[in-house]
Amino acid sequence: MQALTNKAQQVDRRPMNLLERMYLPAIVKGMAITFSHIFKKKPTINYPEKTRPFSPVFRGLHILNRDEEGRENCTACGLCAVACPAEAITMEAAERKDGEENLYKEEKYAAKYEINMLRCIFCGLCEEACPKDAIYLSETFAPADYQRKQFIYKKEEMLIPHPINEPEAYAKARGNKVVTSQ
Amino acid sequence: MLLALDFALIIEKLVLIIIVVMASLGIAMYTTFAERKVAAILQDRRGPNRAGPFGLLQPLADGLKLFFKEEIIPNLSNKFLFILGPSLAMMTAMMTSAVIPWGDKVHLFGRDIALQIANIDVGILFVFGVVSMGVYGIMIGSWASNNKYSLMGGLRAASQIISYELAMGISLIALIMVTGNLGLKEMVVQQQNGWWNIAKQPFGFLIFLVCSFAECNRTPFDLPEAENELIGGYHTEYSSMKLGFYLFAEYINMFVSSVIMATLFFGGYDCPFVDESTISQGWAAILGVSVLMAKVVAFLFFFMWVRWTIPRFRYDQLMRLGWKILIPLALFNMLVTGAVILYFNK
Numbered sequence: 390m391q392a393l394t395n396k397a398q399q400v401d402r403r404p405m406n407l408l409e410r411m412y413l414p415a416i417v418k419g420m421a422i423t424f425s426h427i428f429k430k431k432p433t434i435n436y437p438e439k440t441r442p443f444s445p446v447f448r449g450l451h452i453l454n455r456d457e458e459g460r461e462n463c464t465a466c467g468l469c470a471v472a473c474p475a476e477a478i479t480m481e482a483a484e485r486k487d488g489e490e491n492l493y494k495e496e497k498y499a500a501k502y503e504i505n506m507l508r509c510i511f512c513g514l515c516e517e518a519c520p521k522d523a524i525y526l527s528e529t530f531a532p533a534d535y536q537r538k539q540f541i542y543k544k545e546e547m548l549i550p551h552p553i554n555e556p557e558a559y560a561k562a563r564g565n566k567v568v569t570s571q
Numbered sequence: 572m573l574l575a576l577d578f579a580l581i582i583e584k585l586v587l588i589i590i591v592v593m594a595s596l597g598i599a600m601y602t603t604f605a606e607r608k609v610a611a612i613l614q615d616r617r618g619p620n621r622a623g624p625f626g627l628l629q630p631l632a633d634g635l636k637l638f639f640k641e642e643i644i645p646n647l648s649n650k651f652l653f654i655l656g657p658s659l660a661m662m663t664a665m666m667t668s669a670v671i672p673w674g675d676k677v678h679l680f681g682r683d684i685a686l687q688i689a690n691i692d693v694g695i696l697f698v699f700g701v702v703s704m705g706v707y708g709i710m711i712g713s714w715a716s717n718n719k720y721s722l723m724g725g726l727r728a729a730s731q732i733i734s735y736e737l738a739m740g741i742s743l744i745a746l747i748m749v750t751g752n753l754g755l756k757e758m759v760v761q762q763q764n765g766w767w768n769i770a771k772q773p774f775g776f777l778i779f780l781v782c783s784f785a786e787c788n789r790t791p792f793d794l795p796e797a798e799n800e801l802i803g804g805y806h807t808e809y810s811s812m813k814l815g816f817y818l819f820a821e822y823i824n825m826f827v828s829s830v831i832m833a834t835l836f837f838g839g840y841d842c843p844f845v846d847e848s849t850i851s852q853g854w855a856a857i858l859g860v861s862v863l864m865a866k867v868v869a870f871l872f873f874f875m876w877v878r879w880t881i882p883r884f885r886y887d888q889l890m891r892l893g894w895k896i897l898i899p900l901a902l903f904n905m906l907v908t909g910a911v912i913l914y915f916n917k
Contacts, residue, residue, distance in 0.1 A: 419880045423613045433617045 445564075448511045448526040451504055451542070452549050452562060456494055459551045462523035465499035469515035469524055477508035478515060494521075502544035506531050528564050579682065587688050591668055599822040600630040602871060606822075609875040640811040648808065649715040656712025657809065657816035663705040664823040670694040671830050672756045674840045674859035678852050686856060687756060694755035695743060698831060699736075702786060706732045708820065709795070713805035724804030727886060728788060728795030734893035735785035735792075741901035742778040745908040746835060759839035767838045774904045776836045778897060783828040785893065788821060790878040794886055829870035830863070837866055 408414050434441055443449075454462045465482035483500035485493045492498075509531075516525045534540060550558035604626070608618035620626040644650055674686035691697060706729050713725020749771050750758050762768060769776050785792040795804045806817045833839060840859030850858070884892065 416877070416881055420876060423876060423880045426615055427612050429615055431615055431617055435617075435620075 443528045445528075447528050448513045450506075450527055450529045450531055451509075451515070451524055451547050452527045453502065453544060453547045454523050454525060455549055455552060457552060458491070459553050460490075460492060460494040461498060461548065462494055462521045463499045463502065464495045464497045464521055464523070465502070466497075466520065468518045468520060472514045472518035473509075474512060474514065475508045475510050477505045477510075479503050479505075499544060502547070504542050504547065506540040506542055507537060527562065579680075583682070583684055584688060587684075587686070588669075591673070591688060592665060595665060595668055595823055595826060596819075598826050598867075599819050600634065602822045602826060603633065603818075604630045605871065606875055606878075609872060610879050613876065613879045634815070637811055637815040642811045642813070643808070645717060645808050648717045652711050652715035653808075654813065656708055656715055657813045657820070658708075659711060660705060660708025660820040661816045661823070663701050663708060664820040664827065666701045667698050667827045668823075668830070670697050670755055671827075671834060672759050672839055673863060674856045676852060677856045685756075686860070690756050691754065693753045694758075695747070695753050695835070698755075699740065699743070702824075703736060705786075705820075705824070708817075709805050712809070712817070716805075716808040718808050721805050721807045724795050724807070728805055731785055731788075731792060731794065731889060731893070734890060735782040735897070738778055738893060738897035738901045739782035739786065741898065741905055742772075742775040742782070743835075745775045745901070745905040746772050746779075748905070748908055748912060755834055755839075759834060759841060762838040763841040767836065767841075767843075769836045772836065772904075772908070775901075775908070776832075778901050778904065779832065779836070781897065783832060784874070784877070785889075787824045787828055787874075789825065789874055791881050791883045792889060793878075793883055794889060825871065825874055826867065829867045829874070832870055833863060833866035839863060 456462055465480050467480065470476075470478040470480060479501075480499045480503070481501040482497050485496045485498055511526065513526050519525075531540075549562045552559040604619070607629070608626070611618035618626060619629040622629040622632045644653055669688045670691060672685075672687040672690075676683045676685050678684075709728045709732075710725050713721040713728070716722075746768060747753060750761055750768065752758075758768070784790075788795050796806075806814055809817060840863040842858055842862045845858065
């Protein structure tokens with residue numbers, strides 16, 4: 390029968406010679422190889438002291454954005470909730486009162502904004518759907534917890550720190566975010 | 572009659588026994604830790620390093636985990652024998668450490684205390700006999716589990732141990748011909764004054780090494796514990812502390828085998844380049860114990876190094892190696908040793 394590829398290798402079925410039958414030379418060679426592995430560099434990363442570097446487009450935890458003056462971007466339009474394939478986002482809208490111009494950018498804002506991290510699949514569709522650049526996915530992992538209730542993140546936990554009042558925290562949370570063109 | 576008992580001797584031996592047992596248990600505990608660390612280092616990763624500094628409390632965590640598990644005794648098993656199995660394995664593992672000379676004499680409280688629990692004339696024979704009894708622990712445990720897999724595992728383990736004991740014994744005969752007596756303390760004293768026995772019996776050492784791998788059920792002879800072949804082997808039905816005993820007994824066996832090999836072939840507590848008569852007795856004893864421990868650590872590392880290097884033998888290959896290769900080689904070694912001794916005595 391004609392061979393289909395030229396990668397066929399003839400199986401070595403010769404009987405073992407004396408040196409091979411003694412097993413010991415082969416064992417010693419193998420032990421030398423394993424011994425050399427003691428001195429090789431280990432690829433293990435000591436998490437949580439060190440972390441693996443992520444790319445800027447890594448999809449981690451959600452962050453609710455603010456503009457340069459520190460006002461919340463989110464208008465509770467609901468596009469992210471509609472876009473979410475896992476139905477993880479819920480929100481309640483509220484009207485901006487007269488004294489709150491410095492808190493919220495538009496007249497409608499989200500009074501309650503909750504994401505259920507157990508349902509979220511971190512696909513990033515909410516980030517793509519948002520018209521106000523209000524939600525984006527950062528580089529943090531979702532941390533572990535003991536109760537299911539703790540995984541429903543409220544608006545306050547996801548809001549980015551104020552850029553004017555807490556500039557270092559804001560810069561850290563902004564991270565290496567790649568700004569996609571709208 | 573009571574006053575005729577030498578209480579000081581009894582107390583001395585009791586303290587020595589307690590120290591040796593505690594040390595064996597402690598060393599076996601940290602051998603499990605060392606096994607995981609050495610395995611990791613040979614496999615390009617780090618071992619357990621989270622439980623305590625550098626992971627040193629890991630054996631404690633393992634022991635506590637075993638304590639908290641449920642003690643299961645299968646309904647249809649023979650309850651007495653089920654519990655007897657691991658106990659026997661542990662007992663024989665510990666008993667062998669009774670005749671090993673851990674060091675030279677120490678002078679405390681006005682007495683010369685020899686660092687050996689029982690300095691009997693037939694030291695090696697005692698060790699051998701107790702190791703043979705270790706088969707019972709596995710056999711009884713596997714049979715009492717009322718489980719086909721355990722029985723098969725136990726049968727394989729028993730036949731393996733019995734087969735390799737023969738070659739071990741014959742290689743020991745050659746060694747005893749060279750040293751002239753069976754007592755372990757005398758052997759160490761002889762090696763202190765002359766060459767180490769490894770120079771006189773290199774081939775015998777090789778055979779003894781291979782056989783002690785088989786006795787401890789260590790790779791490449793770890794078929795009794797090959798989980799992917801026998802489900803669990805003889806410890807399938809065991810949980811919690813009884814399993815802990817089986818696993819511990821294996822590590823104590825390993826430790827005692829290392830000590831015996833170090834004592835028989837590598838000089839025991841003899842430090843090669845130090846003349847013990849020049850330093851004070853207390854320091855000599857400490858030096859001796861540390862040197863013996865260093866040799867034991869080297870042997871244990873060797874055990875683990877081999878484990879993570881070579882694959883295990885198939886059962887028929889194992890039997891063939893024990894009966895058709897090692898026994899003739901050991902006999903040949905014995906004959907050659909006898910001939911050489913005869914020639915030099917002429």
